[in-house]
Amino acid sequence: MRNLIALIKQGNTSSGIAALGNTGLAVIKAIAASISGSGTMFASAMHSIADAVNQGFVFAGSVLAEKKPTKRFPTGFGRVVNLFCMVAVIVVTIMAYETFHKGVKLLEHPEESTNFWLNFIVLLIAIGIDGAILIKAMKEIVKETRSGAKGIGIISSAVRNAGRAAPPTRLVFYEDVVATLGQALALIAVILAEFTDFKLLDGIATVLISFLMIGVAFKVGYDNMVGLIGVAAPKDVEDRISRNILSQTDVTDIGRMRIVQEGRAYHVEAYIELSKGLSLAQATAIKHKVIDNLLRDPDISDVTIGIMDDDGVISWTRPATVVE
Numbered sequence: 001m002r003n004l005i006a007l008i009k010q011g012n013t014s015s016g017i018a019a020l021g022n023t024g025l026a027v028i029k030a031i032a033a034s035i036s037g038s039g040t041m042f043a044s045a046m047h048s049i050a051d052a053v054n055q056g057f058v059f060a061g062s063v064l065a066e067k068k069p070t071k072r073f074p075t076g077f078g079r080v081v082n083l084f085c086m087v088a089v090i091v092v093t094i095m096a097y098e099t100f101h102k103g104v105k106l107l108e109h110p111e112e113s114t115n116f117w118l119n120f121i122v123l124l125i126a127i128g129i130d131g132a133i134l135i136k137a138m139k140e141i142v143k144e145t146r147s148g149a150k151g152i153g154i155i156s157s158a159v160r161n162a163g164r165a166a167p168p169t170r171l172v173f174y175e176d177v178v179a180t181l182g183q184a185l186a187l188i189a190v191i192l193a194e195f196t197d198f199k200l201l202d203g204i205a206t207v208l209i210s211f212l213m214i215g216v217a218f219k220v221g222y223d224n225m226v227g228l229i230g231v232a233a234p235k236d237v238e239d240r241i242s243r244n245i246l247s248q249t250d251v252t253d254i255g256r257m258r259i260v261q262e263g264r265a266y267h268v269e270a271y272i273e274l275s276k277g278l279s280l281a282q283a284t285a286i287k288h289k290v291i292d293n294l295l296r297d298p299d300i301s302d303v304t305i306g307i308m309d310d311d312g313v314i315s316w317t318r319p320a321t322v323v324e
Contacts, residue, residue: 012062012081012168014140015055018133018176022052025126032122036115039106040189043099043206044126047182047213049099051096051175054088061085068303076301078262081167082227088171089221096213103210106203116194123187129228130183134176141165141173164234167227171220178216182209233259233266239319241268241294246318248290250275250282254316255308268294271311283307 029045032038056159061084069076142149144165147192149157163174189205192198233241238259245251255271272290287305294303 012059012166012172013142014133014137014172015059015062015168017136018172019052019055019059021129021133022048022055022179025129026052028122029126032118033117036119038119038190038193039102039202040186040193040205040209041119041122043044044103044123044182044186045208046095046099046102047179047209048126050092050213051179053091054175055168057084057088057091058171062166062168074302076262076265078265078301079228079230082224085167085171085220085224086228089217089224092213092217092220096210096215096217099213100207100210103203103206103208106206108203110163110199112204116190116268120187123183123190125182127180127187130176130179133172134180135171137169140169144169160227164224167224170223174216174219178212182212185209185212227261230260230262233261237266237299241266241297241300242295242316243319244294245270245272245290246316248286248293250278250286251290252310255306257316262301266299267302267304268300271302271306271308273308276310283290 026045026048029041029048033041033045038108058081061081064084065081066075067077081173135154138154141147141158141161142154145157145161147157147161158173162170165173185205185208189201193201232238238257241259242254242257245254245257251272252275253273255273257268257270259269260267272287278286283305287307291303291305294300
């Protein structure tokens with residue numbers, strides 16, 4: 001039980017908060033939709049239900065991904081979170097279909113909604129909650145990618161570095177960008193439907209929200225398919241790791257290196273060249289020092305290092321020195 005609680009604490013914070021927030025939003029939107037009969041509110045409720053289910057799945061996946069490697073699964077469980085994200089994509093796709101179907105029905109048979117102020121207040125609350133979740137996800141992206149952005153700079157940094165964030169954080173970011181846009185679109189549609197005679201607007205907004213949901217399903221699905229296959233680390237991560245290795249005494253070159261991202265962690269495999277004339281004991285001590293030093297990086301979960309003699313040829317391009 002204690003181990004389970006410890007694992008839950010290590011789960012992705014953004015997806016956990018987002019799941020709780022969207023569960024609350026789904027309830028109040030569903031109530032508002034049933035009272036007012038607004039198709040736009042129905043679409044928004046479906047979106048929140050999809051987000052709540054997705055992010056609950058993803059949080060569970062992020063918890064399981066933190067399990068330590070076992071004898072049967074020696075590389076750990078990092079890719080489990082990608083699998084859970086793929087399940088979430090299926091949920092979003094189904095909800096998008098239902099939303100699209102509702103929108104088409106409203107276009108064919110427009111319905112007049114009631115309780116304008118109820119819809120207005122609920123959507124304002126939804127924009128506030130989704131906006132807060134989105135800001136939290138942006139801060140997580142900045143933290144995970146070590147971009148160091150602050151203040152208004154976190155927005156551009158999050159957009160630029162979202163692809164390098166952990167899969168759960170990335171999913172929450174994409175979904176809440178779409179959710180916040182969807183709430184704003186729904187709010188505009190509710191206002192215009194109330195103060196104009198354009199009754200088709202409810203159906204149009206519902207269909208547009210379904211397209212936004214399909215778009216995020218495609219993006220998240222693609223990213224996690226790549227993650228399941230196994231994707232190389234970004235160039236800046238590779239540079240950071242190679243700088244770490246080459247900074248060690250008597251390491252003259254890197255023969256070859258492969259870094260694979262699994263979940264939010266990296267597996268490092270490398271052959272390092274050492275100065276000539278070292279004893280086996282000295283070479284082994286240097287290898288273990290390199291491994292221990294790399295494992296201090298919280299982003300690295302596993303390191304395999306081989307050693308070889310210096311061949312006198314520099315084969316690894318030295319990254320530029322930066323102040324971290």
